[in-house]
Amino acid sequence: MRLVSVIFLMIIFSSCGGPKPRKPVQTKSGSFFKASIERSQKLLEDEEGKIQNIIKLDSLKHYSHSASGSWYHYLAVNDTTEYTPKTDDLVVFNYDILTLNNDTIYSKKDIGVVTYKVDKQELFQGLRDAVKLLKVHERATFLFPSSLAFGYHGDENKIGSNTPLKSTITILQIEKQ
Known part of the structure; x- marks a missing residue:
């Protein structure tokens, strides 16, 4: 009887191994995301090259590079103030949208005058x-x-x-909040 009990206990303990994890049917390699990143980087390089060519051909103007990644040059400068719009200010401005080849997509007349609450509205x-x-x-x-x-x-x-786009922007009014 004792031998039967020991064998029975050994069978019980050996069968309690717990569930074995299943292996995934498919594995994600991340290759889609890597390819997407590579395409985006190549596209950005091509566009930056076009922009650099425009800047090089337009040698009469001094272009600056913004922290966000755009390039710009001033057509009219205001030296009487230092204030630039901050979050929640109301800014009244107009702008146009062109291709890099200067083909008009939307004119200032098409868009009209825009009143924009800085960082609170969609542009x-x-x-x-x-x-x-x-x-x-x-x-x-x-x-x-x-x-x-x-x-x-x-x-x-x-x-x-x-x-990629080209746009001329004119700030008409800034209302501080």
């Missing part, structure tokens, strides 16, 4: 950053890579996928 990324660089009565032309413009989706109207 494309490059325009949001550009508005914060300019003072009242200043005008500048910006060159945006597509990643700062409308990106992969475009504007679902006139601006296509991955289109």
